[in-house]
Amino acid sequence: MFTRQAGPSVSASRTRAETVAQDDYPQNRVPQHARRGFLSLLFVLVGFVFFTPTMLAGARLSGAFAWSDLIVILAVGSLILGLYVAVLSLIGARSGLTTVLLARYSLGRYGAKYASLLLGGTQVCWYAVTAVFLSELLVQAFGFEGHTWLVVVLSSILTGVTAYYGYRGLEFLSGLSVPLMLVLCLWVLHQALDNVGGLSGLAAVTPAEQGGIAWATAVTIVVGTFVSGGTQTPNWSRFARRPWQGFVAALCAFLVFNLLMLFFGAVGAIAFQATDFVAVLLQLDLVAVAVLLLFFNVWTTQENTAYAFGVAGAEMFNVPAKRPFIIGGVAIAIVLALTGIYEALPQYLVLLGILIPPLGGVVIGDHLFVWRGRLPRLDQVRFLPVRWSCATAYLLGLATAFVSEQLSFGLPPVHGIAVAILTVPVAERVFHALGVRTDHEELEEDPWSP
Numbered sequence: 001m002f003t004r005q006a007g008p009s010v011s012a013s014r015t016r017a018e019t020v021a022q023d024d025y026p027q028n029r030v031p032q033h034a035r036r037g038f039l040s041l042l043f044v045l046v047g048f049v050f051f052t053p054t055m056l057a058g059a060r061l062s063g064a065f066a067w068s069d070l071i072v073i074l075a076v077g078s079l080i081l082g083l084y085v086a087v088l089s090l091i092g093a094r095s096g097l098t099t100v101l102l103a104r105y106s107l108g109r110y111g112a113k114y115a116s117l118l119l120g121g122t123q124v125c126w127y128a129v130t131a132v133f134l135s136e137l138l139v140q141a142f143g144f145e146g147h148t149w150l151v152v153v154l155s156s157i158l159t160g161v162t163a164y165y166g167y168r169g170l171e172f173l174s175g176l177s178v179p180l181m182l183v184l185c186l187w188v189l190h191q192a193l194d195n196v197g198g199l200s201g202l203a204a205v206t207p208a209e210q211g212g213i214a215w216a217t218a219v220t221i222v223v224g225t226f227v228s229g230g231t232q233t234p235n236w237s238r239f240a241r242r243p244w245q246g247f248v249a250a251l252c253a254f255l256v257f258n259l260l261m262l263f264f265g266a267v268g269a270i271a272f273q274a275t276d277f278v279a280v281l282l283q284l285d286l287v288a289v290a291v292l293l294l295f296f297n298v299w300t301t302q303e304n305t306a307y308a309f310g311v312a313g314a315e316m317f318n319v320p321a322k323r324p325f326i327i328g329g330v331a332i333a334i335v336l337a338l339t340g341i342y343e344a345l346p347q348y349l350v351l352l353g354i355l356i357p358p359l360g361g362v363v364i365g366d367h368l369f370v371w372r373g374r375l376p377r378l379d380q381v382r383f384l385p386v387r388w389s390c391a392t393a394y395l396l397g398l399a400t401a402f403v404s405e406q407l408s409f410g411l412p413p414v415h416g417i418a419v420a421i422l423t424v425p426v427a428e429r430v431f432h433a434l435g436v437r438t439d440h441e442e443l444e445e446d447p448w449s450p
Helices: 008-023 038-050 054-062 065-093 100-142 148-159 167-196 196-205 215-223 227-231 241-274 278-282 287-316 322-339 342-355 356-372 388-407 413-435
Strands: none
Touching: 038 167, 038 241, 038 287, 054 065, 054 215, 054 241, 065 100, 065 196, 065 215, 065 227, 065 241, 065 356, 065 413, 100 148, 100 227, 100 278, 100 287, 100 322, 100 342, 100 356, 100 388, 148 287, 148 322, 167 196, 167 278, 167 287, 196 215, 196 241, 215 227, 215 342, 215 388, 215 413, 227 287, 227 342, 227 356, 241 278, 287 322, 342 356, 342 388, 342 413, 356 388, 356 413, 388 413
16 A cells, blocks of 8 residues: 655645646546536537648549549548547547557557657647648738748747647637638538539539549548547547547547538539639638638647647656647747648648557557556556557557558558557457566556546
């Protein structure tokens, strides 16, 4: 039995507790008193996926597939993404932990550092991609040519501010942005359909590059639009009061609303022959409205992205504060944005669809088959350096997704997730039979969290 030593004064303890609360518990379970309601979580997640650069994926795929095939691709990819993220969101809501802390249970102390680097690093890259998108919007609208670098720097700093102030900042901005952006997109959809002659007109358009992208690769691109951010949904669903709230909110956001963004992008590209949503709005003479609404729309995603790499950095360096890593991540993203990362977006999405889904699959498989939904508290577990059973499951899932992508066979993200999930219990038994320890040491007799 472990006993606590007398601590510092009550006021000092209270100060530490307030600091942790203000930083949104990046190294702790979110307590019940800090949990939020269903609508709060839904708005935060929808604000995350209501991301205009996502339209680029729909727009670019529209040039390679007939309309009927494109709709199936967008729906299948969104369904895969939605179910995958919803299950992870459920786990986050039940445990109250971020994705990188869940990875500590699955991969061990050092294995979780890889997860932090992968998830945090990809979010920094996404932040850079979005910074370029936002700067192009401002440059085109207001004629800031020659000062693009300054626009990138200033807009990147501004959009990271709300993430610095935590979940409440995300909630406030998403509540403002989501309804306005939805109205704008629906209006543009109406104009696009009117311009092209309705749905029948869309179906009659012949793709300019038909056959240029394999069907499986196209679905991987759809999944890749938010597979990195979606894998980190527990960062926000851990604030849900009930597990079902995390599941339903994530399913609505990543299945329904992410699909809508892809759909809007595809329709705009076909109707106006423009793969860039900004160019579509400018064609419609909506300069002022476009700048205002798109700026807030991109801001909601940027703040979530910054929040994600902030908590990943906190886990990686074992620091109970995400704010220094938000500042550092924004600085790195600015450098990347100025080096032309935007041009590599399609290849980047395919890469994310291979590397990240198996990690989420391992967390899901471990939670279902090994922990059976009940995780010990963080402070009552001595974690293994590397949990080789789950690490092996991840590597097998990764290899499967990679081979599937190279051979254009099936759906690489689905293969990676499925193999990782199913390999976890098998690898547990194999490593136990080999005498390799795969269970963390529990420090108390009954440390199960409620």
